[in-house]
Amino acid sequence: xxxxxxxxxxxxxxxxxxxxxxxxxxxxxxxxxxxxxxxxxxxxxxxxxxxxxxxxxxxxxxxxxxxxxxxxxxxxxxxxxxxxxxxxxxxxxxxxxxxxxxxxxxxxxxxxxxxxxxxxxxxxxxxxxxxxxxxxxxxxxxxxxxxxxxxxxxxxxxxxxxxxxxxxxxxxxxxxxxxxxxxxxxxxxxxxxxxxxxxxxxxxxxxxxxxxxxxxxxxxxxxxxxxxxxxxxxxxxxxxxxxxxxxxxxxxxxxxxxxxxxxxxxxxxxxxxx
Numbered sequence: 001x002x003x004x005x006x007x008x009x010x011x012x013x014x015x016x017x018x019x020x021x022x023x024x025x026x027x028x029x030x031x032x033x034x035x036x037x038x039x040x041x042x043x044x045x046x047x048x049x050x051x052x053x054x055x056x057x058x059x060x061x062x063x064x065x066x067x068x069x070x071x072x073x074x075x076x077x078x079x080x081x082x083x084x085x086x087x088x089x090x091x092x093x094x095x096x097x098x099x100x101x102x103x104x105x106x107x108x109x110x111x112x113x114x115x116x117x118x119x120x121x122x123x124x125x126x127x128x129x130x131x132x133x134x135x136x137x138x139x140x141x142x143x144x145x146x147x148x149x150x151x152x153x154x155x156x157x158x159x160x161x162x163x164x165x166x167x168x169x170x171x172x173x174x175x176x177x178x179x180x181x182x183x184x185x186x187x188x189x190x191x192x193x194x195x196x197x198x199x200x201x202x203x204x205x206x207x208x209x210x211x212x213x214x215x216x217x218x219x220x221x222x223x224x225x226x227x228x229x230x231x232x233x234x235x236x237x238x239x240x241x242x243x244x245x246x247x248x249x250x251x252x253x254x255x256x257x258x259x260x261x262x263x264x265x266x267x268x269x270x271x272x273x274x
Contacts, residue, residue: 014060015134015265016163018091019156020258021053022131023164025098027186029120029127035185042182044105045168047120050127051098057130058091090130097123131160138268148211151204152268158197163261165190166236170254178247187250191240194257198233214271224267232260 028046031039101123104116135156138149169186177183205212215224239253 010060010063012262012266012269014057014087015156015269016262017053017060018057018134019131019160019261019265020163020167021050021057021098022094022127022129022157023160023162024053024167025050025094025101025120025127025164026124026131026161027165027168027189028101029117029124031182031185032120033117035182038181039185040182041172041177041180042168042186043120045171046164047098047101047105049167049171051095051102054091054095054098054130058095061087061091086133090126090133094123094126094130097126128157131164132157135268148208149204149268151200151207155197155200155204155264158193158200159261159264162190162193162197163258165193166254166257166261170251170258173247173251173254178250187240190254190257191237194233194237194240201229201233215267218271220267220271223263227263228260228267231256232263233257236260 024046026046028043028050031046032043035042097119100119101116104112104119107113107116132153135149135152135154138152165186169183169190172178172180172183172186205216214220236253236256239249239256242249
């Protein structure tokens, strides 16, 4: 009989914040390398946001391990079969990139800007890893539902992109940057990312078939359909298209996307523990 892992809420937060960090960093790198000078605020916020979120992820992982020394031991020896070891390395490497990018984001020197852009592109690879590896590992287990959910990594990655963009747009709104060109671009990109997430989720459910019962018909069904699908995807998309000229509605949309991203990870992680 397979033993179900007893994970607490801090692991859900670890997965959730890691997704936002990876998505925000990727968004910042794209804005930095391919955007205009008016997208500088998006890049700066994305870099600066990813740093503390990655730090919190590290703290949550250490707390789950119980002893800081165990975290350091995992950094000293890479074990590809150990999810916590992979997580420790992912957080450590990505954290280094977020730190360098955050420091360089305060400089207007041409040489440092060029360096920051290169660092951002490489760091995005590790941001993708942090956002998606948890889903890949869950899909590689032998536990019912998780073992069938081979596309969970892609779903977590799509969710990380949408939540990262939503977090940046919300910060722009709260700091008075909603009137800038960068805000409009990030909201448009977030709409596309939500549509991609819906498509990936539909394929995910189609591939799972009857194995999806724990989330679509079980005790998690209200959260899945009402929380993730309804509040986390359908309502935000509706608000985006209906309230393009009402900035406050786009802020509400961003909050709901973040709520949906959290619910996604909660449902996927806790569905096998009941």
